[in-house]
Amino acid sequence: MSGREEISTPKRTKEIIQRYGFKFKKSLGQNFLIDQNILDKIVDAAGLDSDSGALEIGPGIGALTERLALTAGAVTAVEIDRRLIPILKDVLSPYPHVKVRNDDVLNVNLQEMFKEDFTTVNKVSVVANLPYYVTTPILMKLLEERLPLDNIVVMIQKEVAERMAASPGGKEYGSLSIAVQYYSEPELVCIVPRTVFIPQPNVESAVIRLKVREHPPVKVESEKHFFEVVHASFTQRRKTIANNLKARYFPEQGREQLEALLAEAGIEPTRRGETLSLEEYARLSGVLLAAGIE
Known part of the structure; x- marks a missing residue:
């Protein structure tokens, strides 16, 4: 130098x-x-x-x-x-x-x-x-x-x-x-x-x-929806994924439809958001989107 x-x-x-x-x-x-x-x-x-x-x-x-x-x-x-x-x-x-x-x-x-x-x-x-x-x-x-x-x-x-x-x-x-x-x-x-x-x-x-990354490690239909689902899942960390998603997407309905969609995504409703992997969030977002839940 x-x-x-x-x-x-x-x-x-x-x-x-x-x-x-x-x-x-x-x-x-x-x-x-x-x-x-x-x-x-x-x-x-x-x-x-x-x-x-x-x-x-x-x-x-x-x-x-x-x-x-x-x-x-x-x-x-x-x-x-x-x-x-x-x-x-x-x-x-x-x-x-x-x-x-x-x-x-x-x-x-x-x-x-x-x-x-x-x-x-x-x-x-x-x-x-x-x-x-x-x-x-x-x-x-x-x-x-x-x-x-x-x-x-x-x-x-x-x-x-x-x-x-x-x-x-x-x-x-x-x-x-x-x-x-x-x-x-x-x-x-x-x-x-x-x-x-x-x-x-x-x-x-x-x-x-x-x-x-050149490409994300998971494929999602809508990045906007994917990240909204992620944020909703962590709204209250101590709550289960089902409770957080119900507050965001199903405020007026019962839990039946939500639990059915979680089952379709292969996710137990009692889990917390912090236990889900990137792949599981991508799958969950896809299932919700396919059901018209935005």
Whole structure:
């Protein structure tokens, strides 16, 4: 790196913050990573090379962006805080293949951005230390828009990462687990202590890799209906699947039709939503839809 100290060192991070008089905004969930080993694990998990593009969301002062620039053929960093733009453009000036955008990723047309920014590469991954307060909306946008993505490797709150990777039957398993696993294959990469950030967050973090699926692992007639059935099944976690579905789809009728449809789907009415697999939810959604239950 031509003799320059990396941005991610505590010394250089503090020097950049002081030089620009930067003040952290709690409302934006700003916590800057100062551990090079964790950065290595994040970048390694993405499997980048010179033929890869990397989209980073919330680059801060560019510690991870710098690492991505050294590995990927094209990098776009989307930062919502306009105060960070001049800092990023300065510290990343040695890397002409890095593009900095001042925008809210939730409002960006990502399909258009990919067409503009990643024409020189054959595959793209999202690699980011996400702001924890908007983790789920950002990840669901990335997955639902069917972008040409290889991997999504993100640092997020440990509890949320565990929910995304959870298997049926555990207390972490829920509608978020099913949504993430419908679109991707999640794998926990590592747990990250609070001490490797400036300032330290109030929660433990984790790095998770989502290997984006070319096709969902189950076939459903209507994704909208499938996810509605999933959400209805977890309305009250302590209730049985039959009670939750009755409240949503059969509020005025008796249980006979519902129990018959559950039997057709091969699901015991006394089970709870957290015990059903992705395949069972797909089957249940199909049976309800075929019976005109929407």
